[in-house]
Amino acid sequence: MADRPDRTTRPPPRFTRLLRMIVQRPPAHVLAGAIFDEQGRVLIAQRPPGKHLAGGWEFPGGKLEPGEERIEALQRELDEELGITVHSAEPLICYEHHYPDRRVVLDLWLVTKYTGTPQSLEGQPLQWVAVNDLEKAGLLDADKPMIPALQRVEGWALGCKM
Numbered sequence: 001m002a003d004r005p006d007r008t009t010r011p012p013p014r015f016t017r018l019l020r021m022i023v024q025r026p027p028a029h030v031l032a033g034a035i036f037d038e039q040g041r042v043l044i045a046q047r048p049p050g051k052h053l054a055g056g057w058e059f060p061g062g063k064l065e066p067g068e069e070r071i072e073a074l075q076r077e078l079d080e081e082l083g084i085t086v087h088s089a090e091p092l093i094c095y096e097h098h099y100p101d102r103r104v105v106l107d108l109w110l111v112t113k114y115t116g117t118p119q120s121l122e123g124q125p126l127q128w129v130a131v132n133d134l135e136k137a138g139l140l141d142a143d144k145p146m147i148p149a150l151q152r153v154e155g156w157a158l159g160c161k162m
């Protein structure tokens, strides 16, 4: 009698496909901006219907394109999404996060100088939130490690020297 696959040790095909996808695809590198107002509140945007994690709140930004510098990607994304021109920004926190179906490198920058008034150019709801209220603002779970980093620079937004 032919040997039958051992169901106890062989993973089911769907799991194998998912595993292969996660292992083989490089993570998307995502640049996001921490934009503060003069009251020390930070700007967050809601992910639109039909998108990955629709309804969750995130920091405005998007994926790095081939050949782009990180700052260039941040400037392009914030111009496209919010209509602002970023003049200076500094890296704040960067880490890799694994979703069940994709991996992302989340690269959050503190926007230290910009011109223009942030507006929703892609229809995404926007809100200014105090850093201490971010936990209950419906932020993506993947973004929660950013909160302590934002608490460290909150004073800068209120005019204190860093």
Ligand SMILES: Nc1nc2c([nH]c(=O)n2[C@@H]2O[C@H](COP(=O)(O)OP(=O)(O)OP(=O)(O)O)[C@@H](O)[C@H]2O)c(=O)[nH]1
Pocket (backbone or CB within 6 Å): 028, 030, 031, 032, 051, 052, 053, 057, 058, 059, 060, 061, 062, 063, 097, 104, 106, 140, 142, 143
């Ligand atoms: N912009 C942004 N994306 C984030 C954050 N946190 C986080 O997990 N992401 C994830 O990083 C990816 C961002 O890429 P994107 O904004 O270009 O994604 P998208 O779904 O709009 O674009 P796509 O349709 O081209 O895939 C998404 O999978 C999103 O869920 C965040 O704070 N800001």
